[in-house]
Amino acid sequence: MSHNQQKSMDKKNKKSMNKIETNVIKPELSFLENETRNEILESKHEVILDSKIFEVEEYIKNNSGKGKEESVKDELYKNAQNIWRELAVYLRDVKYNFFLNKTQWKFLTDLIIQKLEYDVNTVFFAIELTDLLGNMKNVKFTSDDQMVAFPVNATEITYIYHLIAPYKVKGLCKDAYTFSQVLRRIGDISKVFNYYDTSAKNLSTEIQNWVTTFEDGVILENKSPEVIEAKVAKPKKKKEEV
Secondary structure: OOHHHHHHHHHHHHHHHHHHOOOOOOOOOEEEEOOEEEEOOOHHHHHHHHHHHHHHHHHHHHOOOOOOOHHHHHHHHHHHHHHHHHHHHHHHHOOEEEEEOHHHHHHHHHHHHHHOOOOOOHHHHHHHOHHHHHHHHOOOOOOOOOOEEEEEOHHHHHHHHHHHOOOOOOOOOHHHHHHHHHHHHHHHHHHHHHHHHHHHHHHHHHHHHHHHOOOOOEEEEEOOOOOEEEEEOOOOOOOOOO
16 A cells, blocks of 8 residues: 555545544543443543543643753743653553444444455455455354444544444335444544544644743733634733823
């Protein structure tokens, strides 16, 4: 795959994921089905992501480069970026649980492996899912109601969505309900990813604004809980002497 093709796919991935769901309020990270609590994002991953967000927030809140040497300012910025980068890398690689029962699993695997037609663009998405689909194909269900978790990262779930989104079901048949259930599962994952992705992007902006306050005359202005802008403080006019 060429570099340009990869860039094009990454761009489409981002658009596709945004079409699924964008949410700045923390969504549910699990759901209850068959009297069992199923974790979309395992608690150990939630703890790491939340702690990295908190670490960045605390660092920029408790550190200032105002009045300090350039080397110190550079070091402060570098440290904040390193913490943020750890968050971004973890978010990129973290696995979500894509839960499917037997009916949903059979519908999805049959759809991707046998029924869908691929063109010059979508064939690359399907190829990228080869390992995942291989693992899904070999799974064994003990009952129709059993929920099996397939670990997927944000890129993989976006590829799946991109592939099946154009599929059409005629009428409100059994496949129509199964299709909607699969899309709902994808949407649940997208909500979680977009929450953390939005948080990471907001932190990146906050870091840039925080760095501008290292200079004299720049203060942070809170416009809303999510937006912080840096503005130059205007000097007060002196009263004219009588």
